[in-house]
Amino acid sequence: MKLVILIWATLLGAHAEDSCVYKDIREYKKKLFSSNPVLDQVKLQKDATNSFVDKAKQRPNPALEFEYTRGDDFGLDTNNYDLKLLHVIEMGGKRSARMEQALARAKLESNQYDLYGSRKGLENLLKYQRGAQLEVLVKAMQEAIETFRSIIKKLESRKRLNPEEKVSLSTLKLALNDYTARLNDFKNEQDVLAGEVAFMGECKKLKFNYTPIKYPNIGVLELSEKQGMAAIEENKVEVARKLLKQEKSLAYPDLMVGPIVGYETKGADEFVSAGIGITFNAPFLNTNYGGKLQASKNLLAQQKTAKNNISLLKRKLNNQLKVYHQSLKTYQAMPSLSKIAKFHNEAEQLFRRGVVSIPMIIESHRQYVDYMDSRFETENDILNALMEIYIITGKKKLIEKLFN
Structure with a gap:
């Protein structure tokens, strides 16, 4: 029974993956x-x-020491047994410094992983859109190739051609070969994108x-040091600051008390003793000055690096905003694909x-093809x-708000 259920679940999973279809980029985004x-x-x-914090919370295990010595005291056998249980007391705030670090x-690292996941998701949205653009270009190329072949067939069926028709036939053949090569390039690019997009969409096959x-129109944006890449730069400084605090705590020796x-x-006599032991490393040679x-x-180096990187991010943000606004203005002024298709028809x-x-x-x-390619290139600049x-x-x- 379990085997039947497992096989059925496997078949359902495979079918679900095969039948995965996104009608447009909006569904793919969801x-x-x-x-x-x-x-x-x-x-x-x-x-x-x-687990970093869980590991940092751990306290050192106590040390258990046992000593046994045997000797002779003027003909009497002597045996000494010593048992110590020493608990480690971390001095100088080592544990709290370790936890803060x-x-x-x-x-x-959590912010870095979030940024990585966001970038990968957005990159694949762009790849889907590019694959969809290529779908439009492939159809336009196929239409042009079909038209050229039809005209070439008609011209070649004639017994005689005037000079203009001969030049037209040669030009058509060159154009046909050029479009066939470009069509191949578009299909190859689309196939590569389809594999990556299908992987992220958890599909075996995907139709663009x-x-x-x-x-959207984007207004003035200020770089916040609490979000995005600037926040990561501040996080790096904080890690370095906590590491310094941790190194300062290492200047104090730990106590072992127990x-x-x-x-x-001694012969027939027995003696029992008890007491307390204190052990620590005397800080005579160093107080972790090097650390x-x-x-x-x-x-200091991380603070300077963060300052430089944040300054660079501000410039990059302004440049990207400029690119976005310029490209969007150009894109909005361009005739839509439906209008161009109407002119072409x-x-x-x-x-x-x-x-x-x-x-x-x-x-x-x-x-027709070059215009669509140019329009798509402008759209990709925006994205x-x-x-x-x-x-x-x-x-x-x-x-x-995008793709909604």
């Missing part, structure tokens, strides 16, 4: 931001960071469907009626700039 292999990986990695490190997107029990026999110096210099009808010459129909197809702005600032509202 899936991507709710569950994907990288997101699952990030969750496990973030859970692992919690672990907390700072856990926060840093292009959907026009209304991109009871001592002794038992001695404190290294941590102090590391903190009108040109096709005129050609079929014999009103438009062969060179003009070649140029019409070239302009890439938006992704970088989100990664830098960490403002989720920029992405939450």
Whole structure:
């Protein structure tokens, strides 16, 4: 019975993966931001960071010492037994410093994993959109190739061609070969993207469907040191600061305190003794000066690095905002794909009626494909700039409204 259930569950899982279909980028986004292999990986990695604090909380185990000596005291056998149980008392706030350093490190790595997961998710959204763009370009290329082949077939079926028709035939063949090569490039690029997008969408096969997107207008954005990449730079400084505190705590020796029990026999006599033992390393040779110096210099270096990186992030944010606004302005001024398709279809009808010459129909197809490629390139500039702005600032509202 268990075997039947296992086989049935396996078949259902395989069917679910095979039948996974996203009608557009909106559905793909919902899936991507709710569950994907990288997101699952990030969750496990973030859970692992919690162990930093658990490890730092651990106290040293007590030391158990036992000594036995045997001797002779003027003909009498002597036996000495000493048992010590020494508890380690960490001085100088070592445990609290260790825990604070672990907390700072856990926060840093958790934020880094979140940033990594966000970037991977956004990159795959862009890859889906690029794959959908290529779907449009592939269809346009196939239409042009079909048209060129039809015209070539007609011209080659004629017994005689005038000089203009001969040039047109040669031009058409060159255009056909060029479009066939470009079609191959588009298909290869789409196949590569399909594999990556299907992996993140947990599908074996994925069909792209292009959907026009209304991109948001972004106003003035200030870089906050509590979000995004700037927050990570501050986290790194905090880790370095806590490490310095930890190195300072190591300047104090630990105490080992505990009871001592002794038992001695001398001939027929027995003696029992008890007391307390205190052990510590005398700080005569060093007080961890080297460790404190290294941590102090590391903190200064990290503070300078963070200051430089945050300054660079501010410049990068301004540049990306400029790219976004310029590209969006250009994109909004460009005719939509539906309008261009309408113009193109009108040109096709005129050609079929014999009103438009062969060179003009070649140029019409070239302009049609090149325009769409240029429009998509502008759209990708918008998407890439938006992704970088989100990664830098960490403002989720920029992405939450996108593809909705």
